[in-house]
Each structure stands twice: as structure tokens, then as C-alpha cells.
Amino acid sequence: MTAYRPDGLEDTFATAGSDADTSDATDPAHGDATGTARAGSVTPGPRAAGERDTTAAQLPSLGFVGWARWAWRQLTSMRVALLLLMLLAVAAVPGTMFPQNSQDPAKVAEYLVDHPTLGPWLDRLGFFDVYSSIWFSAIYLMLFISLVGCILPRARAHLGALRGRPPRTPRRLTRFPARADATSDATPEQVVLAARDAMRRGPAWLPFVRSYRVDVHDEGQGTWSVSAERGYLRETGNLVFHLALVGLLVSIAAGQMLHYRGQAIILQGRGMANAVKEYDTFEKGTAFREDSLQPFTVRLDDFTARFDEETLEPRDFAAYVTVTDPDGTPHAETIKVNHPLERDGGKIYLQGNGYAPELTVRDGSGEVAFAGAVPFLPQDEVYTSRGVVKVPDVSDDQPQIGLVGYLLPTAVEVADGLFRSVHPQPDSPLLVLSVWSGNLGLDTGVPQNAYQLDESRMEQAVDDSGKAITLYLRPGETVELPDGLGSVTFGDVSRYVALDLRHDPALTYVLVFSLAAFAGLAASLFAPRRRLWIRATPTAGAGTSEGRPAPDGQPAPDGQPAPDGKPAADGQHASAGEQCAGEHGARDHGAREHGAREQGADGAGPSQGSTVVTAAGLARGDDVGLQPELERVLVAALAAADRVQHTSGPKPHGADRAPDAQRVTDEEKA
Amino acid sequence: MNTGDLSTLLVWAAATAFTIALIAYTVDLARLADNAQRREGADADAAGAAAVQDRANVPATAGVGAGAGSSARVSSPLSGSATGGGSVSAVAGSAAEAAPGRSPRAEGIARSTTYLGSALLFVAIVLRGVAAGRWPTANMYEFTLVGVFVATTVLAIVQRRRVIAFLGVVVMGIAVTALVVALESFFVRADAVRPALQNYWLVLHVGVAIIATGIFTVAFATAVLQVLRHGRETGRSHLDHPWKSADGLRQAFSGLAVTGPRFRWLEQVPDARRLEALSFRLNAVAFVLWTLTLIGGAIWAEDAWGRYWNWDSKEVGTFVAWVVYAGYLHARTTRGWSGRKAAYFVFVGYACVLANFTVVNLVLPGLHSYAF
């Protein structure tokens, strides 16, 4: 199993277990042997080019291909991934310090006016569009290329590992972070088979899910061992996480291309159709097709707003609408903030609301030149709203009229002629207008902002002393316009809402990939990846139940003194002296059966401690649970082995089994 | 007095309890440092040996019985990573455990005032929720309360078996400062929220973000201690060698070198590897929660603003912190970057988390500003 690893990845686990038969493979310090070897064959790219060290094997890698491979190795190395991640973090920051065109173009314009020298430079360098700038895109694209280059080979290697077997038991088990030894009077085979079963069993709360993949080895001379591995989910999780990030990026990009977003203001009692030209603003991705819009209509029946009486903070907004399907079926619906209305895969949001005074303007000859509700845009918490009325359709020869001013929903006179709104509800509305006349400039061909008056060809009405004239209107009032321009009537105040319709077909994918990334991340951080090895060796001189001759000491060719003997004796004392309180379940059981056997078998079993058991464990990264798990497995295995040995061990007494079992259950009842 | 006022009062009480805990932890730490310095004079050799021994990871042994016929004697020489465990304190046999000089009384006081403060704060948070008639995570004041509660609770869990005074000092220092700032500057009357905030995501998204922040806080304290301890272990300090310029400045601070006598107490905290493991585990949990915050935020933004990602300044801040912590996880596994250098990522990441909470809310404009 030679798993691909990105250059620079420190991974004791992958190396330590893979060829564990060489005794020093367990040494983390040698962990990078393969990595360096691999890197070594590639490095010639940049360096060897100018050097004499051009062996035949390296010749083809010179030049462009060599460089390309070198660059690719660098790009997919852990160090570069780290660098790119940090660059990404740094590059994202300016977007919060400078106004962004995508969020607030007005602020950008203002900034450009305030900073006439610096501004244009920042603009050129993309600081007002950070997240679509070349440099920001370059960083994340490189990061994702690096990610793919790093993850795909890893995924391939992992697929191989999934089909592989746990690495064989290393000859020496002494150099692992978790270790345990024990003695047992079951045979090595019994111990190892019991250990295999113990590890195959899943966790207590999920016993059918195998936690370990297990291999049993008969190592000859009576020695048996078992190697086990679990936690493939960890690597799977890591791969799922990284690949899901790629999926996320692709879906976001797809959404950018296919999406559309339209904004429209709808007055109370009016409606609009879902068509590009009906929206006040419409924004779309490059792959959007206009005929994909469903021609339904929306009508605003009513709108309600609730405010906190003390703080005047909004508490609830609700727009009651009628949506009519293309086939003419109407549906009554409610749209609230946080509760968009779903339509044909798109969503309609309640983005804003405000007041629209109903105005009638008559020109100098008494003809109605304008009649209708005009949306005024709220400027503050108490809905002081600003608006413009453009009256182009006046009788011949008369100047066009523009009215600019504020609507105060609850007006209070704070000083002589100075009004302020004190509440957002329309309890005592007042309209404050200034009057302009001349040419509105609507026919110049330049698109105009409906909420802005182009004053360049207009003149403001002033009184005799040259002071600008201000008109004050309450609902129901009519006021004469100055200079014989006509009159204006303030009918009533109606409501309007700003709706935002958005359709992004990639949304589901964005969500699915995010959740996959989350699940993968959790698995890769929390699923333990562990290897356990248990070896059982017959002690010198002790007979085994198969009557196999016991080997001389341990198979420890590296000259290490056999760890049996003394520890075994120690172990006896330990078990007699310090009974570990945590394990009664298993032990009680074993002890009880042990007692039962002694009565049945009359002490004919093999001598105690005939088998020396050594165990070791290795985990990926820090793993608190490794040592406890090793101990748990060992204890369970020993108990089970005892049980097996005692019930089936001495063959001649096999007939006693039934009464024994009977007795055990009786005892259990008692 | 209404429920809201009672809640505020309890927050003051919690802040007081935490102040006492802070003092007790500080006394404990000072006692530790004192005794360590005194002993240095007395038996420098023995202490040196202890330090060496600590570094070499004395084998931890434990007997495990397994039935009458078998016995397992479990020894784990490198148990540092294996049994160092959810509690650093589970380490048997290290020099740290044996080291005298800690103050059991101060530790007792610190521990009980930590529990008391957390309990008071918990009640305060619940009452706050009752007074406002909603989940209490809707403004900076409430964020701070909940965040401090999480941090002190995690601290209590980490310290449940053995008190690491330094962690207590750092976390309690941050907790008391945060509570006082919250009470003095962030306080707003308990009240309902505007429509954009009326959503169960207020619970999920904001709640998870605050829990993550609390855990990041303890992880940060652990990483600081790890770096100090690492400096002590390797016997290297930037203050030991002459600086090219401003060497006078260096000399002025040379008493603060981690290798100096003032930091002898560092030998009695768990070794750097174990602290790294603890910091990693906390950071890993918090990072997963932070990821959930990002995803939850995007889902909520999609509902409330009609776009799941708008590069709003809060979104950018959260994203930057996330990327830095992803960098941390990468650094840990990158050759030449693990250990002390990876801990620097934790510092940067935590700074991002704090800035995202303070600077972004208070200074930068954005859709999230109304959370304040």
C-alpha cells in the first residue's frame, strides 16, 4: 500500500504501518523515506538543468516537462497549500475596508470623489471589486488546482487501501505509542482468535457494525498474531470534505451563470408580471435565457407593518399578495421577511416597503397632467421618505414640472416651519415639496433615475425675495403651484413594497456540497484511525493444549530480551493485587466460569500463564482513546479465551459442559 | 425589580465570582512560580533531573486484570499522546504530578468560584431570555454572556481533575474583561428583535457561533501555554541572544525570558506535546462548529436577504477566521510547521474571531451591524 501523499505532508501513520515488517519502519523518524525518494526523482527539474548530474533516467525530465513536473509537485505540496490558504485569508480582508461595487456602488463613487489620487489607483487594482478581482480569483483558483492535484491521487490511493488488508504484525511491538502485555493460560491460537472476535465486534451501542478489519497470522512455532485496522472513514471523510469543496465551488460558479434576480416596486392594489421589462432592475448570469421566466403575475393586496412603540424598531412586516399562475389560477399568499414565497424554483423576497403619496398635478390650463401614487424612499427609522414627481405631459408651450421633497408619516412641527417625523406609521402625514420647472430631460436618450431630478435644464421656483418656495400639503389639500404652473392635490397615502425575485438553479447543489463538506470534516476530525496488533507466544517450557513444543523464548531476532518471563510473573501479582474496577463485566464472567471448570475438570488444565501476549497500537494523530481501546480489546480477548479454553479445552471432560453451563446460569440467577 | 434587571444583577455577580477565580488562579500561579524559584536555588540539580525526566516521558503503568487465569500488565511508554487524554491531568508519573508548590486552597477557591460564576451566568442568561421573550443570542451583550459562559464551562471541564493555573488566568482574564465591557458598553434592554432576526437560525447560527468562540478561547489559552512551555523545553528564547538593534530593550525585558527563573513553573505544567494535543482537540471541535456557523449563516442569509453569500463584512470575517483555522489544521500535518509554529496559527485565528466580533460589529458597515 503506497498511498499517495502530497509533498510535505507529515504522516507517521501511513508510513509506520505500511511496511511494518522492517523493524525500523515503526520509527516515525523514518516516516518520510518514501516521500523523499519520490521527491528526489523529481527535483532535477530546476536544479539539474545546469549541472552535470544528468543520468540517462533523468534526461527526459529535463526542459519543459521537468519544469512542469517540478512546478506541479510544488503546487500540490502541503507547504504551498498552506501558503495559498493564508494568502486567501489576507486577500479577503481589503474587501471589508473599502466599499465594494457589488454592495454599495454609491459609496464607491463617494470614495472616488473623496480620494481623487488614490481612488483611481485602487479602482484599477480591483480594490472596489475585491472578490471578482484577478488576484483574488487567481489565489482561489490556484488553491483549488492544488487541492485537486493533491486529493485525486490520494483518493485513488485510498480506494486501494480500502481493498487492502491490515498491515502484518511488526516483529517488535515495543516502539508503538500504545502497548500492553499479559499472560494467559489459554493457547496462543485461542487468545488470538478471541482477540479477533473482540475486535470484529462493533461498539457496544452498534454491535453489528464492524469496527475493525482483522487478519490472523499463524507465525509458526506456536506463535499467533492478529493485526487489525479501523477508521478508513477518517481518510474517506477527509477526501469527501476536500472534494465537496470543489463541488461547492463548481456549483457556485454554475449558479452565477444561470441565475437571475429582478427587483420591482409594487404599489398597493397594483401588480406586475414576471417579465424582464417589468422589473426596475434585472441582473442575470451569462447563461440565463429569457424564455425561462414563468409568466405569472403578482398583485399587492395589502401590507401591514408593526413597530415597537418605544424604540420604534420594526417588529413585523407582511405583504399580502395574489399570485396568478400563467393559466389564470389565483393564489393568496403572504410574504414576510425571512419567509420568501417560492415560485417555480425561484423565490420572492420582501426586501423593502414604504409610502407612496397619491398626487394629482394640473397644469396652468387646468388639465390633469399627472395622477397617481409616487413611491417615496424611506431614509430613516421613522420613514422620513424622499421622492420626486416628474410631470412631463403638460399642455403645449408650458414648462415641464418637477416636484422634489419629503413625506413625513407622522409630522410634528419642531420649530417654526420645521417639521420632523416622529413615528413610522402614517398617523399625520405631511408632504413637503419644492417646485422646479423647465425641461426634465427625459427625451435626451440618457436613462434617468426615477428618484433623482436632473436639474441641469430646470429652474427652482422662488419667491420675491429669492427664497426657494416650499409647499406643505396634508392629505386632501390642494395647493397652487407658483408662477402659474398649475396646482397639486395630495389625495391619500398608500403603501408599496419592494420585491426581489431570484432564481438560482444551483442552490440545491450548493447546499448538498456544503453539508457533505461538513460531514466529511467531522468524520475526518473525529473518526479514530487505529491499528492494533496482538501477538501470543507460548512460554518456554509450558505445554500447549495441542501439545506443540514451545519455542525457546520469543521470536525476537533483533536481540531484544524476550519480554515474557518476568512481566508474566509480574502480571500474576498485578492481577491478584490490583483488581481493576472498570472491567467487572468481563472478569466476573470469566472468573465464574473458571470456578465452574475447576470443579468439572478437576484442575487438569494447563499450567497458568502458559501464553505471553503482547499488544501494541498506533493511531493517526493524537488519539486519546487508543490506549484504553487496546486495553479493552486485550481484556475482552483474554476473558473470552479463558472461557473458550475452559469450556472446550480439556477434551476428555467435554461431557461436563452441559452441567457446567447449567450451574453458571443458576449462579447468574442467584 | 423585573426579570431583566435581575438578570443584569446576576451578570455582575458572575463577574465578581470570576474575578475571585482570576485572583485565586493568579495566586496559585504565583505560588507555583515562587516555590519553583526557591527550589531552584536549593536543589538545581534535582529539579533539572525532573525536567529531563518529564521530557523523556516516564512510562506510565497500570495493571489491568483479566480473569482469574490471565492478567494484562499494560505499559505505555509514549502515553503522552495516548493517555494524556481529554484531561491533561490523567497523566500519571510525570514530574508535573509530583511537583510541590501549588496551592490547594487557591485551587479550591478558583475551582468553586468558576463553578459558581458559571452557574450564576447561566441563570442570568436564562432570565434574560425570559425577559426578552426569545432566545438570548440577538445582540452583542447577549453574545458576550453566552460566549463567556461557554468558555468558563469548557475551562471547568478541562480542569476537572487537575488545575492548570495558567489556563485559568488567561481564560478568566478574558472572561472578566468581556463581561465588564459587555455590561458597560454593549448593554441593551432585553427586548424583542426586528423581523430579519426572527428566525430559528438565530438559535442555530448565532448560538453555534458563540459556542465555537467560547471553545476557541480555551484553545487559545492552551496554545499560549504550549508555546511558553515549548520555549522552556527547548531552552531557547529570543531574549537570550543579543538583538541587532535595540539590545537595551532586550535587556530590559530579559527577566521575562521563558528560559529564566521566573518561568520555572512552566516545568510543572504538562509538556508541550500534551498541551498541543489538548489545544488541537478543542480547536477541532470549535472549527467544526465554526463550519456549521458558516453554513447556517449562508442558509439564513438566503432566507432573509435573498443571497446566501454577499461578502458582507461579517461574512468575510467569519470566512477569514475559518480559512486561518483550516491553515492551522494543515500546518499541524505539514513537515516543519507542526508544534510551535502551528500554535501561531491559533493566535492569528483567535485574533480573527475576536476582531470579527468587535471590529466588524462596531466599526465596519454591513448588514450584520444591526446585531449590535
Ligand code: HEM
Ligand atoms: C480550499 C482549500 C482547502 C481547505 C479549506 C482545506 C481544509 C482542510 C481542513 C479543514 C482539513 C482538516 C481535516 C483533517 O484534518 O482531516 C484539511 C486536511 C487536509 N488537507 Fe486540506 N484544505 C484545502 C486545500 C488543500 C490542498 C490544496 C491540499 C493539498 C496540497 C490539502 C491537503 C490536505 C490534507 C493532506 C489533509 C489531511 C491532513 C491529515 O492527514 O490530517 N488541502 N484540509
